[in-house]
Amino acid sequence: MFTPATADQRFVLETIVRLGEISEEAGEMTDAVLEGAGAFAAGEWAPLEREGDTIGPKWTPEGVKMPAGFADAYKAYVEGGWGTIGSPVEHGGQGLPVSLSIAVLETLGTANMGFALAPILTVGAVEALMHHGTPEQQALYLPHLSTGAWTGTMNLTEPQAGSDVGALKTRAEPAGNGKWKITGTKIFISFGDHDMAENIVHLVLARTPGAPAGTRGISLFLVPKYRLREDGAPGEFNDVRTVSIEHKMGLHASPTCVLSFGDHDDCIGELVGPELGGIRAMFTMMNNARLNVGLQGVQVAERATQRAVAYARERVQGYRGGEQVAIVEHPDVRRMLLRMKAQTQAARALVYYAFGQLDRARGGDAAAAQRVELLTPLAKAHGTDLGNEVASLGVQVHGGMGYIEETGAAQHFRDARITPIYEGTNGIQAADLVGRKLGMDNGGTLLGLLGEMREDAEDTGLLNLIDACEEVARNLLGSEMDDRLAASYPFLTMLSTAVCGWLMEASGRAAARSEGDPAFLKMKQAATRFYVAQIVPEAMGLKPAAMARAEMLYAIDAEGFAA
Numbered sequence: 398m399f400t401p402a403t404a405d406q407r408f409v410l411e412t413i414v415r416l417g418e419i420s421e422e423a424g425e426m427t428d429a430v431l432e433g434a435g436a437f438a439a440g441e442w443a444p445l446e447r448e449g450d451t452i453g454p455k456w457t458p459e460g461v462k463m464p465a466g467f468a469d470a471y472k473a474y475v476e477g478g479w480g481t482i483g484s485p486v487e488h489g490g491q492g493l494p495v496s497l498s499i500a501v502l503e504t505l506g507t508a509n510m511g512f513a514l515a516p517i518l519t520v521g522a523v524e525a526l527m528h529h530g531t532p533e534q535q536a537l538y539l540p541h542l543s544t545g546a547w548t549g550t551m552n553l554t555e556p557q558a559g560s561d562v563g564a565l566k567t568r569a570e571p572a573g574n575g576k577w578k579i580t581g582t583k584i585f586i587s588f589g590d591h592d593m594a595e596n597i598v599h600l601v602l603a604r605t606p607g608a609p610a611g612t613r614g615i616s617l618f619l620v621p622k623y624r625l626r627e628d629g630a631p632g633e634f635n636d637v638r639t640v641s642i643e644h645k646m647g648l649h650a651s652p653t654c655v656l657s658f659g660d661h662d663d664c665i666g667e668l669v670g671p672e673l674g675g676i677r678a679m680f681t682m683m684n685n686a687r688l689n690v691g692l693q694g695v696q697v698a699e700r701a702t703q704r705a706v707a708y709a710r711e712r713v714q715g716y717r718g719g720e721q722v723a724i725v726e727h728p729d730v731r732r733m734l735l736r737m738k739a740q741t742q743a744a745r746a747l748v749y750y751a752f753g754q755l756d757r758a759r760g761g762d763a764a765a766a767q768r769v770e771l772l773t774p775l776a777k778a779h780g781t782d783l784g785n786e787v788a789s790l791g792v793q794v795h796g797g798m799g800y801i802e803e804t805g806a807a808q809h810f811r812d813a814r815i816t817p818i819y820e821g822t823n824g825i826q827a828a829d830l831v832g833r834k835l836g837m838d839n840g841g842t843l844l845g846l847l848g849e850m851r852e853d854a855e856d857t858g859l860l861n862l863i864d865a866c867e868e869v870a871r872n873l874l875g876s877e878m879d880d881r882l883a884a885s886y887p888f889l890t891m892l893s894t895a896v897c898g899w900l901m902e903a904s905g906r907a908a909a910r911s912e913g914d915p916a917f918l919k920m921k922q923a924a925t926r927f928y929v930a931q932i933v934p935e936a937m938g939l940k941p942a943a944m945a946r947a948e949m950l951y952a953i954d955a956e957g958f959a960a
Contacts, residue, residue, distance in 0.1 A: 398707055398805070399443040399508050401435025402699050404917045405742060406500045412907040413746050413900055414496045414753035419760070423493045430482065434501040437477055438508035441470045446509045449650025450808050454591065456642045461590040461652045467512065471545075471593040479505070480516055480545030484523060488539035494756040496749060499692055503745075506696035510812050511650025513696070515548050515588045517689045521682040522549025522598055525617070529670035529678040534619060537629055538598055548594045551682050552583040552601040552620075552656065562602065562679070563611040567658065569603040569618055572665060579603055579620055579666045580659035582640070585819070589654030590622075590639040596631040597622040600682065601658065601666060602675050615675035618666035620658065636664035647811030684773055686820045688755070691748045691776035693816050694784030698741040701791035701809040706734055708795055708804070724794075733794050737787045739924040739932060742904070743897035744783040750900055751776040767842045771834045772896075774826035779893030781816035781823065788813040827885035830892075831873055835881075840874050843892075850899040856929045859898045862936055866892050869943045883947035887939040894936035901928045 410416045410427055417424030445466050452464040474480065483498030484490025502520075506513035523542050526535055541547035558564035567581025579601060583589075590597065599620040608614030623631035640655040658664045670678045709725040717726050724730045751772040757765035788809040792799035799806040817823040835843060847867050854860050869888050873881050905925030908918045953960075 398704055399439055399446075399700065400703055401431070401438060401504050402507065402745075403431045403435050403504075404914060405745060405921070406431055406503065408904070408908070408911075408917075408921065409745055409749045410496060410500060412904060413750050414756075416494060416496055416753070419494045419496065419753065419756045423497050426493070427497065430497055431500060431504070434479060434504045437473070437479065438504045441473050442505055442512055443508035445470055445512065446650070446808075447805070449509060449511050450647075450812075451649075453649040454642060454652035456639060460592060461639055461642065461654065463591050463593055463652075464650075467591075467650075468593045470512070471515065474505075474516070475545045478544070480519065481543055483520075484543035485527065485539070488535065488543045490543045495759075496752045496756050499689070499749070499752050502689070503692055503696055503699075506693055507699045509650060510693060510696050510700070511648045513693075514648070514651040515591070515593070516545055517686070517693075518551060518588055519545055519547075519549040520689065521551055521686045522600055524685045525600055525669060525678055525682045526619075528681045529617070529674070530619070534667070534669065537625060538619070538621075541596070542598060546594060547596040547598055548588060548591070549598045549600065550586055550589055551686065552586055552589075552599050553679065554585045555582060556584055562615065562676075565602055565604070565615065567601065567603040569605050569616060569666065571606075575667060577603075577605075577618060577666050577668065578659060578662065579618060579664045580662070581657075583656045583658070585643070586654045586656050587651050587819075589652065589656045591652055595623075599637060599656070600669065600678075602679060603666075605672055608673060612676045614673060615679070616672050617669040617675040617678040619669050620664060620666040624665060636661050646814055647808065648815055683820060684770075687773055687777040687826070688748065688751055690816055690820045691744075691751070691778075691780030694780035694782070694813070695741065695745045695748055697784040697809050697813040697816070698737070698744055698787035701788045701806065701813075702734075702737040702741050704804075704806055704809070705737060705791040705794040708798075708806075709734060730794060733790045735924065735927045736932070737790050737794075738920065739901070739928040740783045740787050742921070742924050743901055743928055743932075744780045746900035746904060747772075747893065747897050748776045748780050750896075764845075767837055768846060771830075771837065771842050771846065774830045774834060775889065775893045775896060777820065778817065778823035778826035778889055779897070781813070782890070784813045784816055785810075823889075824886065827889040828882055830889050831881040831885040832878065835870060835873060840870065843870055846896075850895065854899055854902060856898075856902060856933070858933050858937075859895070859902060859929055862891065862895045862898065862933055865937060865940050866895050869940065872944060877947075879947040883950055884943045884945060887942035891936045891939045891943055894933060898929055898933045901925045905929075 448464045455462050481490045482493050483495045486492035555565045569577040572578045601618045601620045602615050604614050605616050622637050624633045624635050626632040638657045640657050643653040712724045714724050754765045754769040792806045792810050795806045798804050851863050905922050908921040
């Protein structure tokens with residue numbers, strides 16, 4: 398049960414991203430790319446979703462083995478060139494805007510969310526090497542990573558250091574000829590091992606001898622699973638071992654590995670960027686990954702909505718007007734379905750808009766570069782919050798059958814739950830918003846966005862929310878950090894909802910002017926009306942929490958929580 402969301406993707410790319418302004422070539426290719434990706438995902442990836450969840454990858458002494466069919470489906474992805482759309486031309490890519498490439502990634506993830514983590518992480522590795530790698534590293538690795546023939550990983554987390562990256566202990570010792578010996582253990586490494594590609598390129602944070610404590614002492618290293626021979630092909634095993642696979646609540650198709658580097662003192666890596674420059678390089682990976690995790694919220698919301706709509710139209714129960722009807726005819730079911738539609742479209746608009754700003758930033762637009770920095774915590778946190786809300790509503794629409802695994806609704810709920818946690822918890826995103834992004838240009842970046850939104854907005858409730866966001870922002874700019882942090886999450890949700898409302902209202906106006914599929918345009922306008930009328934006012938209720946001081950949270954000591 399999977400249908401590519403081609404119509405809304407095309408609509409958002411045209412009206413929100415304005416892809417044709419970024420690249421005339423990409424604008425002309427949109428239909429072909431979206432339809433081709435949809436057909437590929439439906440034929441190759443969607444049929445494996447259930448096997449990925451129920452069977453999953455298996456650890457063996459020889460390495461992780463994916464379920465039957467995954468290696469062939471991944472090979473088809475590589476051979477079809479689907480990983481090359483946004484990759485640089487000089488390294489075998491098509492060089493098209495990232496906005497178009499993430500529409501493909503959304504389709505793949507909607508078809509099979511766990512499977513799509515492999516290309517998501519590879520994109521992050523490409524970004525890191527493009528910005529921080531040497532010309533030699535780029536020449537050796539990027540042609541393979543850009544196509545997806547080799548996959549990439551990020552290795553940050555360690556058992557004693559969760560979100561506190563500065564507490565990591567993995568070591569890098571000079572080994573001569575510019576090489577380093579890597580020793581240590583990393584946990585929670587998505588697609589840390591598998592049998593779908595001939596090499597895996599690990600990007601590993603580690604400490605060098607004499608490095609200062611904390612984040613200032615971290616460097617980034619490129620550590621392939623197999624060292625490269627002189628001809629550039631994978632050769633000798635590089636002493637990177639998979640200790641185990643985590644037993645997780647969801648996202649079972651993605652092997653989350655514990656990796657051990659240098660068990661036999663024979664793991665060789667090389668610096669990416671300067672020594673002690675790991676944090677800067679890490680944020681290049683993380684910022685890309687955070688936007689893509691926000692996109693995962695769109696993926697799971699879209700699939701959960703499709704499944705719930707299909708069930709509601711088929712499940713006959715209850716009466717209206719004396720006749721037995723499908724549950725889609727009942728007002729509360731319609732409320733849930735329309736909310737799912739509206740929140741999914743809002744999440745897509747927000748995440749795509751952020752990627753559109755990223756494309757403009759790469760074209761030299763300094764204002765867009767600042768705006769994408771501001772939007773990144775919103776896209777990651779609110780996008781994944783909405784993915785969780787919509788997946789939960791999907792279970793509710795199914796009723797008791799939603800709690801039964803065979804219907805598939807529960808899988809979306811389980812898969813979604815990790816997204817507010819990894820790549821920086823949503824609490825960290827809120828802290829980033831009030832700690833770093835709020836003060837950009839002395840608040841000018843945020844106030845500029847709110848001003849643009851105010852000029853465009855028409856609905857009184859939306860205008861009131863925009864004004865409330867500005868009032869809270871100005872209050873936080875003059876507040877102590879503890880007070881900012883106490884207010885951070887309600888403020889993030891308020892601001893995200895306001896941005897989504899602005900984008901949804903613009904979409905509704907565009908739909909009213911458009912000539913196209915009448916059913917799609919009617920649904921678009923209905924979802925917009927619902928969002929502005931019912932979801933925007935909810936966010937106004939968060940204002941008291943966003944204006945509250947931290948002292949309320951410290952009215953009891955730590956022991957008091959056990960009372």
